[in-house]
Amino acid sequence: MKTSKPEVVVITGASAGIGRATVREFAKRGAYIGLIARSSDGLNKARQEVEAAGGKALVLPTDVSDPAQVEIAAAMVEKEFGPIDIWVNNAMTSILSPFLEITPEEFRRVTEVTYLGYVHGTMAALRRMKPRERGTIVQVGSALAYRSIPLQSAYCGAKAAIRGFTDSIRCELHHDGSNVHITMVQMPAVNTPQFDWIKNNMTHKSQPVPPIFQPEVAAEAIVWAATHKRRELYVGSSTVEAILGNKVVPGILDHYLGKTGYKSQQTEQPENENRLSNLWEPLPGDRGAHGRFDDQAQNYSAQLWATENQDWLVLGLGAGVALVALGAYLGHQSQQDSQDHRITESDINQEVSRQLHQTVNRSSKLNNWNLLTGLARFAWKTLATESKNHQKATQS
Structure with a gap:
């Protein structure tokens, strides 16, 4: 679906994986896209x-760990396409290794790309969006x-830092009364090429912890966000379970992951000791969006669909409850002999129509919450009135 005015979008980490899939998703909308990454082949x-x-x-071609390069890239996008509407921070690198086997230089590098890259991108975006009072920044996060x-201390630390940094910026935007929006999309395990390019200090090849989703699921969530x-947006039931589980039983999860986390992140295939990583330099060639786990990855997330359609789901549930209550009332009403002080079926129909009419007129779009609460309030008043009428009939 193409919009009337093409969106101007910047995506970091655009050459492969989730970033590449997100590029394709925005391209379907006819967007003008600034493609940021180190790999010229993929870009x-x-x-x-x-x-x-x-x-x-x-x-x-940009290394997001360098704020000057990111600023130049942002300026070039606006010179070519005009004001940036959406900025997606997604670039990352990682290392699979026990903490004490990571050098300080390697840990710093992961942090500079995966965390500070988001900081630099957010700075470049806000410098342009805030004076205009419009724009959206999407931080691609993780359940981690x-x-x-x-085995992912550097990456997990970076993702947690992004969340804290983003929450702080959001508070500042609220303080300033800004119309700029910042959101974070927390991802599950995704089938991307990263498992063949991150530095791996383990003896076996790395893999995402199942359940695994295709990058198109992640891209859909990013565009929606x-x-x-x-x-904030959670993608996949596994993400929801991890986040909620950590709130309820974090200590139990510490022990569980200590026992299972090493094996679950490695396949049975030995790692090639001479395999190159992209920690310091981009790897040659086009890596695309998908990794080597197509046979295990899911193309659809029911949880994401429910999140995207939660207003209508709540509306349907609430309307169903209201209708059941009204049906019970009507059934009880028909059994009463006296009609004095009773609400008639015509009264109910008129009130429901009035609620619908008022709700639609309040906004150019259907306000689901107003409709739901209106019907719920009316159902409650109806049942309360019937209870009083029943008491009067009994007393008489």
Whole structure:
């Protein structure tokens, strides 16, 4: 679906994985996209995909750990396409290793790309969006921002830092009364090429912890978050379970993950000791969006669908409850002999119509919450009135 005015979008980590899938999703909308990553091969292929879908793209080879490079990239996007509407921070790198086997330089590098890269991107975006009083920043997060696992101390630390940093910025935007929106999308395990490019100090090849989702599921969530005013979005029931579980039984999860977390993040295939990583330099070639786990990955998240449609689900549930209550009332009403001081079926129909009419007139869009609460209030008043009438009839 193309919008009347093309969105101007910047995506970091756009050359592969979730970023690449997100590029394709925005391209379907005819967006003009600034493509930021280190890999020129992947960026050029992504540009071709955007143009084939009817959008426009600007290739911007950039290391997000360098704030000057990020600022230059942002300026080039606005010079080419105009004001940036949406900025998606997604670039990352990682290392799978016990903490004491990571060098200080390696830990710093993961932090500079995965955490400070988001800081630099957010700075560049806010410098432009805040004076204009419009724009959306999407931080691509992870369930690991809440529930850390072993062997990923640098990555988990970065994701948790992003969450804390984002919450602080959001408070400042509220203080200033700004219309700029910032949101964070917490991801589950996703089938991306990262498991073949991160530095791996373990003896076996790395893998995401199941259940695994395809990057298109993540991309759908990012685009949805960019176009809806939600503070935070969880993707996949596994993300919800990890976050809620950590709130309820964090100590038990510490012990459980200590026992299972090493094995669950490695396949049975030995790792190639000479395999290159992208920790310091991009790897050659186009890696695409998918990793090597297509046979295990899910193409759909029922939890995400429910989140995207929660207003209508709540409306349906609330309306159902109200109708059941009204049905019970009508059934009871028909059994009464006396009609004095009773609400008639016509009264009910008129009140429901009035509630619907008022709700629709209050907004150009159907306000589900007003409709739900209106029906609920009316159902409650109806039952309360019937109870009083029944008491009067009994007393007489």
